[in-house]
Every structure is written in C-alpha cells, then in structure tokens.
Amino acid sequence: MHKILKLPNHFKIVILLMAPLGCFSQEDEKPRLELGGALRFNYVYSSWKEEQKTRGGELGYDMFRINAKASYKNIFLNAEYRFYSDAFGGSFLKQGWVGYRFNEKNELHAGLVYVPFGIKQYNSHNWFFNITYYVGLEDDHDMGLKYVHTDDDWEYAFAFLKNAEELNFGGDVENSSSRYSYDVVGRNKETNQFNGKVVRKLGDKAAHRIGFSGQYGSLYNIDTDKNGSHYALALHYEVDWENWNLKTEAITVSHAPKNAPGESHKTIMMGAYGTPYAIASDFNMYTAAISKKVKVNWGPISQIELYNDFGYMQKKEQEFTDSFQNVTGVLVTAGSVYTYIDYAAGYNHSWLGGNFVDDFAVGNPDAKWEARFNINVGYYF
DSSP, X not given: OOOOOOOTTOOOEEEEOOOSTTSOSSGGGSOEEEEEEEEEEEXXXXXXXXXXXXXXXXEEEEEEEEEEEEEETTEEEEEEEEEOOGGGTOEXXXXXXXXXXXXXXEEXXXXXXXXXXXXXXXXXXXXXXXXXXXGTOSSOEEEEEEEEEEOSSEEEEEEEEEESOOSSOOXXXXXXXXXXXXXXXXXXXXXXXXXXXXXXXXXXXXXXXXXXXXXXXXXXXXXXXXXXXXXXXXXXXXXXXXXXXXXXXXXXXXXXXXXXXXXXXXXXXXXXXXXXXXXXXEEEEEEEEEEEEEEEEETTEEEEEEEEEEEEEXXXXXXXXXXXXXXXXXXXXXXXXXXXXXXXXXXXXXXXXXXXXXXXXXXXXXXXXXXXXXXXXXXXX
C-alpha cells in the first residue's frame, strides 16, 4: 500500500568520501554516498468502520524511511529501510542489494532485489497500488541474483531467487509477515524461484512497452518436508503519450503446495505488514490503469496527476467469489511534498472492508462494495 516515488528533483545529501590525495586520478573513481528518505502521514475515512465515521475519520503516522545509494567504480549499492507502527509490522528492510555494472547496458544485482515480473516498477498510479500488489505480483522483492539488460529497443531481466526475506533462518519456522511486499507465509515457503522478463520498446511520440513475464519456483512445506510448486505468467503493455500513461496486465497464477493430509490445497497464506491472510491458490488477474499529468501554477503546487486504476481477480475455484479493486484519485506535487488523495473501492478485498482473513480466497457472495477515502501526505528528501 505504500509507494516509493522516484523524484527527479528531491533534495539528497551527497557525501564524497575522500581518500588521501593522489589515490584517485578521476572524479568518478571516488566513493559516493547518497542519503534520502521520507516522512508520511495518513488520513482515512472508511465506509465499514462506524466508529471512524462517527469521529469524522482518523489522522496518524504512516511511515518514515531512509534510502541509501552508494557507488565506487562499477560497484554500487541500493538500500531502503522503513519504520511503520507495530500494528503494520514495525520496521524492516524494503530492499537492499549490491550491484556490478558491466557497462552502460548490463548489470548484476545481488541481495534483496526487485523481482522482474510485470510492469516496472508499479502497475498503478495511486497510493494503494493495484490489486496485483496484494498477491505478491507488484513491487515485490526477494533474496537472490538478478541480471538486467537495458538498451533503446529492448529490456530483459533474469533472476534466481533463493527465497523471500528470511528472518528466522529455520527450515521448520514459519516466515514472519513483518515485511514490505507480499510473500507466501504459514506452513509453506517460497524457494528456488526462477524469473524471466522481456520488454520490447516501440514508438517515438507515443512510447510503447510490450512485455512478457514468467516465474516458476518451489513451495517448501514445513509439515511434510516436501516441495510443491508455483508459477505465474503475464502479458503487459504500457504506453506514454504526451501527459497520458496507460498500464495493462493479464496474469495467470497457480500454487500447488504439498500440504499435510487434510489441509486444503485451494488456498495459500500470504503476509505483509505484520498480518497474514489467505488467497486463492489458482487465479487469473486483469488490470488497467490510466493517468494524466497536468502542469499548474497554484502557489507551491506545480503539478497534479489524475488517475483511475482498476483490478479484477478471477478465482478458478467455482465456489469462490471473485475480488475487485478500483482507485480514483489525484497526486498533488508541491515542491518536496507529495499528496495522494484517493477514493479506493473494493469488493471481497481484505484491505477494503469485509472479512480480512479470506476475502482474497473463498470470498463472500453477499459482500458489498466498500470504500476508503484516503489522504497520504509525504515530505521526500
């Protein structure tokens, strides 16, 4: 639910770690460190919380984060650590990897890396992300190695991901849900996953990006000491034209765990922000997200971005009820302050009313659409 902005003009502390005079002959051979971060607050008014409606909503602390980027010659680092309240999982590493740059087009990343799957980096424009995020298919990060190639016409990435964030280092210990991106938790663990992604770039005035992503890996079950499997495939298309942006994805997903006798294979547990929930093991997902940026001159406000992001989760079990999400909103830019104003509506959505535990799994055919009006204000430095 908590998006990172890539800010072209935000303030950064840049420290040049100087070695003794004469050690380096060129400026780009000096070690460099960039520090940044953000402080955010959140106002929320939820249709399904009567006590919140009576009080006129609630305003509170969202998150504080620190970002660090470092480099020396062709070796570089990218890391981000986040601090939430205890109710949202506390503090944890969002991403953190060391890279090696072979040349301008090719890099190798190692550590807690961004998983190459779907539209990079976000399949959305709003603060809530799209429905893909809530099943681990948007802005996901896992432990492993990734090779990245970028040129004018093509982008591709291949990764071997040993596992999701491992906080306990115990094969018979369940994964903690205190993490940023959604991963399999409970009695199963993601392990030995392979990812591949290819994007073709076309056009001049209208920049098109047509891509295919795939991932396949094992699911280790603590109870049976056996490995099941899971996979996901996606077709994705993105276009930038003048001040418009359109993102679309079609995804199919399957989980086949080797559970203990009597345990259902129809659902799988996922967790993030300190709390797990169940999702359907097998589903299709379809998303469409559109935005338009408008330059303005309203005092400190220089730009607004209007958007609508839609997502649909089609569960393959006939007795399960499908899930939907739609977010309409605007991003307001005022110097280093970025404000998301969102109206997020959901049907059988764990974070938008209903039953948190199994909305993305069995669901409820009698559920109502619920909505949350949300304002997130952040200062990015």
